[in-house]
Amino acid sequence: MIGLRHLETLDAIREAGSLVEAAERLHVTQSALSHQLRDLEDRLGVSLLNRRTRPVRFTVAGERLLVLADQVLPLMRQGLRDIRSLATGQSGRLHLAIECHACFQWLMPALDRFREQWPQVELDLSAAFAFAPQPALLRGDLDMVISSDPVEHDALLWLPLFSYELVLAVARDSVLAARDFIDAQSLADQTLITYPVERDRLDIFTAFLDQAGVEPAQIRKTELTPMMIQLVAAGRGVAALPSWAISEYLQHDLICSVPLGRQGVWRTLHAGIRREEAEVPFLLEFFQTARQESLRGLQGIRRVC
Amino acid sequence: MIGLRHLETLDAIREAGSLVEAAERLHVTQSALSHQLRDLEDRLGVSLLNRRTRPVRFTVAGERLLVLADQVLPLMRQGLRDIRSLATGQSGRLHLAIECHACFQWLMPALDRFREQWPQVELDLSAAFAFAPQPALLRGDLDMVISSDPVEHDALLWLPLFSYELVLAVARDSVLAARDFIDAQSLADQTLITYPVERDRLDIFTAFLDQAGVEPAQIRKTELTPMMIQLVAAGRGVAALPSWAISEYLQHDLICSVPLGRQGVWRTLHAGIRREEAEVPFLLEFFQTARQESLRGLQGIRRVC
DNA sequence: TCTCAATCATGAGACAAAATCACGTTATAA
DNA sequence: TTATAACGTGATTTTGTCTCATGATTGAGA
Numbered sequence A, B: 001m002i003g004l005r006h007l008e009t010l011d012a013i014r015e016a017g018s019l020v021e022a023a024e025r026l027h028v029t030q031s032a033l034s035h036q037l038r039d040l041e042d043r044l045g046v047s048l049l050n051r052r053t054r055p056v057r058f059t060v061a062g063e064r065l066l067v068l069a070d071q072v073l074p075l076m077r078q079g080l081r082d083i084r085s086l087a088t089g090q091s092g093r094l095h096l097a098i099e100c101h102a103c104f105q106w107l108m109p110a111l112d113r114f115r116e117q118w119p120q121v122e123l124d125l126s127a128a129f130a131f132a133p134q135p136a137l138l139r140g141d142l143d144m145v146i147s148s149d150p151v152e153h154d155a156l157l158w159l160p161l162f163s164y165e166l167v168l169a170v171a172r173d174s175v176l177a178a179r180d181f182i183d184a185q186s187l188a189d190q191t192l193i194t195y196p197v198e199r200d201r202l203d204i205f206t207a208f209l210d211q212a213g214v215e216p217a218q219i220r221k222t223e224l225t226p227m228m229i230q231l232v233a234a235g236r237g238v239a240a241l242p243s244w245a246i247s248e249y250l251q252h253d254l255i256c257s258v259p260l261g262r263q264g265v266w267r268t269l270h271a272g273i274r275r276e277e278a279e280v281p282f283l284l285e286f287f288q289t290a291r292q293e294s295l296r297g298l299q300g301i302r303r304v305c
Numbered sequence C: 001t002c003t004c005a006a007t008c009a010t011g012a013g014a015c016a017a018a019a020t021c022a023c024g025t026t027a028t029a030a
Numbered sequence D: 001t002t003a004t005a006a007c008g009t010g011a012t013t014t015t016g017t018c019t020c021a022t023g024a025t026t027g028a029g030a
Helices: A004-016 A019-026 A030-044 A060-087 A101-117 A133-138 A203-212 A225-233 A243-251 A281-297 B004-016 B019-026 B030-044 B060-087 B101-117 B133-138 B203-212 B225-233 B243-251 B281-297
Strands: A092-098 A121-127 A144-147 A156-171 A191-194 A218-221 A238-242 A255-259 A265-274 B092-098 B121-127 B144-147 B156-171 B191-194 B218-221 B238-242 B255-259 B265-274
Touching: A004 A019, A004 A030, A004 A060, A019 A030, A030 B060, A060 B030, A060 B060, A092 A101, A092 A133, A092 A281, A101 A121, A101 A243, A101 A281, A133 A144, A133 A156, A133 A265, A144 A281, A156 A203, A156 A225, A156 A243, A156 A281, A191 A225, A203 A238, A203 A265, A225 A238, A225 A243, A225 A255, A238 A243, A243 A255, A265 A281, B004 B019, B004 B030, B004 B060, B019 B030, B092 B101, B092 B133, B092 B281, B101 B121, B101 B243, B101 B281, B133 B144, B133 B156, B133 B265, B144 B281, B156 B203, B156 B225, B156 B243, B156 B281, B191 B225, B203 B238, B203 B265, B225 B238, B225 B243, B225 B255, B238 B243, B243 B255, B265 B281
Parallel strands: A092 A121, A092 A144, A191 A218, A191 A238, B092 B121, B092 B144, B191 B218, B191 B238
Antiparallel strands: A144 A265, A156 A238, A156 A255, A156 A265, B144 B265, B156 B238, B156 B255, B156 B265
């Protein structure tokens, strides 16, 4: 019935003072404006302006539409600017989920650096322990997932962040502490301390114990890495952790670490995004930042005691 | 680039949860919606919603446009309602000008009654002494003019309000007070008191003295009718006034009134509007109110002393 | 895993909206 | 009167938007 074009036309006519100049400003012919105005007046059933005066004079109805134009047009312009900003990737949303408990320690500095550089990007972080992150990424709830076991999918792109070794944290006075490496059988009489997540999302099972068909004597779950370390140090069990996650504790001689198997268990952490967003600048930028940050301080120590 | 239709579409999709039902609500085919949405996304360069989820899920850009829709659409709807109200004559503007000084006395009650009945009409009154009211009416500055000498014009419509006699107010002890009527010559040695407006807008000249080629001995101007009456009563001059404008003073025996010429000078007060507004209900209504009010109390007295 | 139903996408063609072009009218000033 | 500038009108062309017919995808249930 009444469109933005009409409001823009009326606005231009007000600024210009005549149809001829308004037409010039709008880059249309004067005839087009005349048609448009008449159509609008016919459809609304009111006269909008008196063309005989110079400058043209608006009727009450015309004035009301100008008020409307003054309200609506700025909103539209701002909205369009925001969309452009989103479209060109200057702003946007980065909802991130991590599957690895220990990742917080290098992720936080990365997030801080990123926030400084891309203040317009809405940043959100969730720990993907209670839900499956890949489907959430696919349906757009998430924009990036950091995971050590990426599931290939046509619509997803997995970028490698860095590789690390999964090592066994043991008490300094444990018999295991002296070994060059630990075979699966050695864990059959141990208490294994893990994060409280499903068994098949724990690398120690999927990448080591299950292959050997070995089950630990007991499994104990705890949420926080420092708590885990305390339990290990107190000889209450052993825990499989990324080497970089425990290097601090190794340096303080709280615990010892031993490789799992002769070759060790190596994993690679990946960042997954939707393929359609492979060109979004701030996503790539975040990936770079995260990799730099992770490589900076996280030099693992293969065997320390 | 982006139109109200798009905002309405997005709004409908949000409410409906799917393109199919949104299409039904908008009374278009699902195909139309699909095309429209894709065009919009292509032009903006962003995806607006994920069609695979149920209900469909909006992207950040989509959410931004929904915010825009929530801002803009209500404004547009209200604006359109207001225009409709103006178009159907339920609201509007009535800028009124009077050319006759003495009209205030019956106009004020008329204005009060009108204001009660048409509270939505913006009412404004000006005295057309310093400017020419017809051109102002033609170009839309005014919506009604009340005048005793209407100038015919194709675009104007003059409606007769009432007729009245122009009489001469004289002092009770004046020699003129005894006359049955006064001829023009009798004013040649009198002081004539008039309102301070141009000579050719004073009926006493245009409709009486000029025809006889007579000039009063002296002309004195004053703005207010009571002041004029005082001067007349004090014998400082005579004044030509509508009979109804002085009936109150006649009743209090302050002055006498005498007809001008044997037949008297009769004038008709007219209300002028633009012909294009001849159907506007509140204008006609105001005219009726004004006529009733003027006829109510303004019974002139032809000769009283 | 094979329908079945529901949903969204796509391309062609019909129709309407809105522009242009060319010319006519009106008002104003020289 | 003539020149000029502004606005209006009707025919024609361009652009935009819808529908129709059909294809592709997805999820539920046999």
